[in-house]
Amino acid sequence: MTSSLLDAAAVNTIGKSNVAVRQTSCQNSSNCYPANLTAAGLTVPSDQISCGLQRQCICSGNCFILNGSICGYSKCGWYAPNSGTCNSLKKSQTTAFLLSLFVSSLGVANFYIGQNELGGAQLAIFILTIAVSYMMCCLPCCLFCGGKRSEVKGSIIFIGGVCFIVMTILLCSFAMVGWWIADLVIFAQNERLDGNGCALEKNL
Numbered sequence: 001m002t003s004s005l006l007d008a009a010a011v012n013t014i015g016k017s018n019v020a021v022r023q024t025s026c027q028n029s030s031n032c033y034p035a036n037l038t039a040a041g042l043t044v045p046s047d048q049i050s051c052g053l054q055r056q057c058i059c060s061g062n063c064f065i066l067n068g069s070i071c072g073y074s075k076c077g078w079y080a081p082n083s084g085t086c087n088s089l090k091k092s093q094t095t096a097f098l099l100s101l102f103v104s105s106l107g108v109a110n111f112y113i114g115q116n117e118l119g120g121a122q123l124a125i126f127i128l129t130i131a132v133s134y135m136m137c138c139l140p141c142c143l144f145c146g147g148k149r150s151e152v153k154g155s156i157i158f159i160g161g162v163c164f165i166v167m168t169i170l171l172c173s174f175a176m177v178g179w180w181i182a183d184l185v186i187f188a189q190n191e192r193l194d195g196n197g198c199a200l201e202k203n204l
Contacts, residue, residue, distance in 0.1 A: 026055055027055070029044070029046060029057075031051060031057070031070070032050070032057035032058075032070050033070070033071065034064075034072055034073060040081070043084070047060060056069075059071035059072075061086045062074060062076040063078065063079040063087075075089070075196035076089055076090055090198050090199065091194050091200050092203060096112055096113050097109075097204055104184075105125075105176050105180065106126060107119030109183060110122065110183075113200065116195065122179060125172055125175055125176055126176065128172055129169060136166070187204075190202050
């Protein structure tokens with residue numbers, strides 16, 4: 001009775017061990033395919049999905065990424081199962097660099113790669129600079145029109161308003177120039193990911 005119980009326990013242990021191995025290792029590349037490709041009986045080129053020497057799934061290219069113990073779909077590419085080709089969805093490094101070079105202040109480069117928060121911040125700083133610059137031109141005129149020149153010229157409100165506007169313009173200008181230089185360096189070295197977490201297509 002004891003022997004049979006031990007045998008049963010050993011079988012259960014071996015069974016559980018085999019299941020664990022099958023879940024964490026592969027025998028061939030088809031064990032690494034996403035579920036829908038396996039169900040459809042489709043194959044994937046070995047340069048994109050393969051079973052390595054360590055019996056672990058290897059997901060290469062832009063279309064597949066390791067998801068647990070098998071390969072899942074990546075946001076960096078679109079896989080065409082009928083032709084077995086992977087089409088990259090990565091943004092161009094050269095395009096991002098040129099946009100940053102010429103229209104960085106509007107945040108166009110970051111909008112292009114899907115980094116909308118960074119692009120929005122750049123655009124907000126640009127709009128603030130334009131608005132404050134407009135105030136710089138209008139404030140003296142408005143104050144002079146609303147009172148005597150001698151009273152306005154030396155008033156605390158006038159002096160404080162002009163100083164505030166000048167400082168704001170300087171700070172915004174320094175921020176835009178600094179951000180412009182930083183973006184140029186980052187895009188030149190291809191160190192910024194796009195909105196999907198993918199590296200840019202290196203072509204600079």
